[in-house]
Amino acid sequence: MTTTSASTFLKPFALRYSAGSSPRVVRRHTLPASEFRNLSLSDALSVFEIEREAFISVSGECPLHMDEVRHFLELCPELSLGWFEEGRLVAFVIGSGWDKDKLSQDAMTIHVPGGSTVHIHVLAVHHKCRQQGKGSIILWRYLQYLRCLPTVKRAVLMCEDFLVAFYQKAGFKDIGPSGIAVGPLTFTEMEYALGGGAYLRRNSGC
Numbered sequence: 001m002t003t004t005s006a007s008t009f010l011k012p013f014a015l016r017y018s019a020g021s022s023p024r025v026v027r028r029h030t031l032p033a034s035e036f037r038n039l040s041l042s043d044a045l046s047v048f049e050i051e052r053e054a055f056i057s058v059s060g061e062c063p064l065h066m067d068e069v070r071h072f073l074e075l076c077p078e079l080s081l082g083w084f085e086e087g088r089l090v091a092f093v094i095g096s097g098w099d100k101d102k103l104s105q106d107a108m109t110i111h112v113p114g115g116s117t118v119h120i121h122v123l124a125v126h127h128k129c130r131q132q133g134k135g136s137i138i139l140w141r142y143l144q145y146l147r148c149l150p151t152v153k154r155a156v157l158m159c160e161d162f163l164v165a166f167y168q169k170a171g172f173k174d175i176g177p178s179g180i181a182v183g184p185l186t187f188t189e190m191e192y193a194l195g196g197g198a199y200l201r202r203n204s205g206c
């Protein structure tokens, strides 16, 4: 098995202007208006606050509890992505490595280093920033980023039925009901093929 080298970590990249802002606006501080970067342990609390509002307040459950957020950000920060505006987390994705066709209960807690599949545990957008295209944008950026990781061939996730259309729009395919249930919640498993990596990597500035 291989481990991902530090050189594959995402270098933070700032967008020059936040959506709708004018290039002529002079900012009085040094935080980038908008930045995408891998998450680190120090982001765990911000991640969990978004999760608490997005999931726990709705169903009492969430994809990753605080200790699991910390676990994955420690084990595989290179499979996470955060979107920060003025230094504040507005959206994130957390993934881990996996190596089987379908997700099983093990996939909820383990990271398979160098696995050919990335299991996307959670995508969430801060509640004040939803329905503005941010979920679609960070997911698209994350998938582009995964194309640059040499061992990764596909991404998988499980979601509730009402989000199947959202993921289909992003290019995911429905691969049937998930074998995993959380209390009364059932899920559909979705897959995104990242194939053709060698050619794409040569031509995408990875």
Ligand SMILES: CC(=O)SCCNC(=O)CCNC(=O)[C@H](O)C(C)(C)COP(=O)(O)OP(=O)(O)OC[C@H]1O[C@@H](n2cnc3c(N)ncnc32)[C@H](O)[C@@H]1OP(=O)(O)O
Pocket (backbone or CB within 6 Å): 054, 055, 063, 120, 121, 122, 123, 124, 125, 126, 129, 130, 131, 132, 133, 134, 135, 136, 137, 157, 158, 159, 160, 162, 163, 166
């Ligand atoms: C693997 C997983 O993590 S599955 C769980 C996903 N996360 C959550 O449910 C947490 C709470 N929700 C969120 O954080 C966000 O609403 C997300 C991530 C689901 C979507 O992000 P947003 O920034 O709000 O979505 P965005 O603005 O990009 O919308 C894209 C499309 O998805 C649709 N959509 C967004 N949220 C939902 C929803 N909850 N139910 C149904 N459709 C939705 C929008 O209507 C839009 O469709 P349109 O283009 O036809 O108008």
